[in-house]
Amino acid sequence: MVNKTRRDSHEGKIIWSREFTLFDITFSVYLWRVISKSIEEEPSLLNCQHLSTFLITFHVQVAIQKGSPRGVHFRRAGPREKIYFEPEEVRACIVTCGGLCPGINTVIREIVCGLNIMYGVQDILGIEGGYKGFYSKNTSMLTPKVVNDIHKRGGTFLRTSRGGHDTQKIVDNIEDRGINQVYIIGGDGTHKGASLIYEEVKRRGLQVAVAGIPKTIDNDIAVIDKSFGFETAVEEAQRAIDAAHVEVESVENGVGIVKLMGRYSGFIAMYATQASRDVDCCLIPESPFYLEGRGGLFEFIEERLKENGHFVIVVAEGAGQEYVAAEGHDAGKKDASGNKLLLDVGTWLSDKIKNYFTMFRKIAVNMKYIDPTYMIRAIPSNASDNIYCTLLAHGAVHGAMVGFTGFTVGPVNSRHAYIPIARVTERQKTVRLSDRMWARLLLSTNQPGFVASDQERVDK
Numbered sequence: 403m404v405n406k407t408r409r410d411s412h413e414g415k416i417i418w419s420r421e422f423t424l425f426d427i428t429f430s431v432y433l434w435r436v437i438s439k440s441i442e443e444e445p446s447l448l449n450c451q452h453l454s455t456f457l458i459t460f461h462v463q464v465a466i467q468k469g470s471p472r473g474v475h476f477r478r479a480g481p482r483e484k485i486y487f488e489p490e491e492v493r494a495c496i497v498t499c500g501g502l503c504p505g506i507n508t509v510i511r512e513i514v515c516g517l518n519i520m521y522g523v524q525d526i527l528g529i530e531g532g533y534k535g536f537y538s539k540n541t542s543m544l545t546p547k548v549v550n551d552i553h554k555r556g557g558t559f560l561r562t563s564r565g566g567h568d569t570q571k572i573v574d575n576i577e578d579r580g581i582n583q584v585y586i587i588g589g590d591g592t593h594k595g596a597s598l599i600y601e602e603v604k605r606r607g608l609q610v611a612v613a614g615i616p617k618t619i620d621n622d623i624a625v626i627d628k629s630f631g632f633e634t635a636v637e638e639a640q641r642a643i644d645a646a647h648v649e650v651e652s653v654e655n656g657v658g659i660v661k662l663m664g665r666y667s668g669f670i671a672m673y674a675t676q677a678s679r680d681v682d683c684c685l686i687p688e689s690p691f692y693l694e695g696r697g698g699l700f701e702f703i704e705e706r707l708k709e710n711g712h713f714v715i716v717v718a719e720g721a722g723q724e725y726v727a728a729e730g731h732d733a734g735k736k737d738a739s740g741n742k743l744l745l746d747v748g749t750w751l752s753d754k755i756k757n758y759f760t761m762f763r764k765i766a767v768n769m770k771y772i773d774p775t776y777m778i779r780a781i782p783s784n785a786s787d788n789i790y791c792t793l794l795a796h797g798a799v800h801g802a803m804v805g806f807t808g809f810t811v812g813p814v815n816s817r818h819a820y821i822p823i824a825r826v827t828e829r830q831k832t833v834r835l836s837d838r839m840w841a842r843l844l845l846s847t848n849q850p851g852f853v854a855s856d857q858e859r860v861d862k
């Protein structure tokens with residue numbers, strides 16, 4: 403399927419087996435001059451001598467990210483005519499870090515099968531238990547047979563962890579084990595770690611490809627259109643919302659709350675609300691809200707209870723953290739990776755609504771609080787995420803085999819591309835309140851915009 407490279411061992415350089423014609427070279431130089439003006443973002447190469455080859459196909463191989471005046475261009479993901487690594491010389495490893503997400507096992511499976519079946523790579527190691535597994539655990543051998551059924555299970559076959567990223571120890575280990583391709587599946591934190599590994603590998607002059615595969619159920623990774631597992635999560639969230647709706651419409655003054663994941667980004671809550679149509683109000687971290695007074699949540703609940711007899715709220719776990727913290731709950735705790743541990747906005751909101759209606763409005767509300775967060779995160783990916791995971795894994799494999807390094811993969815404006823890791827770690831993706839999706843949500847729920855001033859809130 404691919405032309406292999408020839409190794410010029412005495413100089414430690416890689417040269418292509420096919421000689422370029424003068425036309426190829428002239429054309430490449432011409433293309434380079436024209437195209438380089440518009441290339442802003444490209445992944446690093448393990449060896450600069452590859453450049454002319456890439457240029458020949460480059461003009462049809464870019465994906466463009468909106469958001470800057472000229473757009474930012476990334477190389478298209480996919481197989482290339484020539485590869486950098488001799489398959490029999492590849493020793494690859496795969497590691498999974500951070501929280502769970504539907505589809506991780508599919509990505510692991512497809513990296514293994516992609517390497518083995520498309521390129522004939524035999525030597526693939528599984529790093530157990532996240533970054534710390536590089537230096538504290540034994541590795542396991544991964545073959546298509548070993549990973550054959552794992553996509554049917556949730557979680558990660560390789561296990562995961564937070565914390566424990568020690569760049570020196572990890573790269574020592576990569577060097578000691580003779581690993582030359584590192585596949586890292588994880589979220590923003592994991593990619594920050596991957597970036598440090600890539601820098602250290604480069605500093606030591608190792609010919610090791612470092613490839614990231616973005617994973618986060620929160621869909622908060624910048625640049626890419628969406629992250630894998632997100633669709634599965636939105637679909638599974640419907641079951642919890644349906645249950646809340648059934649419960650509250652079966653009783654008098656039923657108020658249901660469903661808490662969904664989303665630390666700083668309310669994508670799951672926003673999409674699950676839109677999909678369901680049984681939700682009266684969606685609260686996300688990006689959109690401030692308030693409870694009391696004119697235009698507040700309590701007023702809205704009371705109106706809807708009078709109108710429909712029940713009310714369903716979807717709240718993202720990161721929403722309203724400042725209110726919960728203001729009530730004396732300890733907000734300073736962090737997990738092993740340094741992420742802030744969130745306070746439980748679901749139980750806080752439940753108590754607030756119950757107290758307000760029973761004590762101040764003398765209305766007996768029937769509260770039903772559902773927290774399906776881990777149930778949603780632990781399931782296997784649905785059909786469309788499974789296909790998506792396959793594209794990501796194969797994209798990463800093609801990129802590493804061709805000699806790219808320090809990159810992550812993902813769709814940019816629907817085109818799978820190679821994105822320099824630094825691009826996805828510089829910011830987190832959040833819901834833009836000025837975007838059409840949020841406007842559609844407001845139209846469908848007709849919830850308050852929570853924009854009244856303090857004065858307007860009290861002017862009844």
Ligand SMILES: Nc1ncnc2c1ncn2[C@@H]1O[C@H](COP(=O)(O)OP(=O)(O)OP(=O)(O)O)[C@@H](O)[C@H]1O
Binds near residue numbers: 589591617741
């Ligand atoms: N700034 C950083 N530098 C180096 N390593 C980091 C950094 N932040 C996180 N890591 C490492 O990355 C791994 C995963 O990080 P984290 O727990 O934040 O999850 P994540 O990758 O962001 O995924 P998710 O948010 O979806 O759970 C951990 O092992 C952690 O030590």
Ligand SMILES: O=P(O)(O)OC[C@H]1O[C@](O)(CO)[C@@H](O)[C@@H]1O
Binds near residue numbers: 501589618620664
């Ligand atoms: O409890 P854990 O496993 O640390 O993970 C919880 C966090 O992980 C995430 O799912 C991100 O992976 C967040 O939405 C959530 O706050």
Ligand SMILES: [Mg+2]
Binds near residue numbers: 500589618
């Ligand atoms: Mg994270």
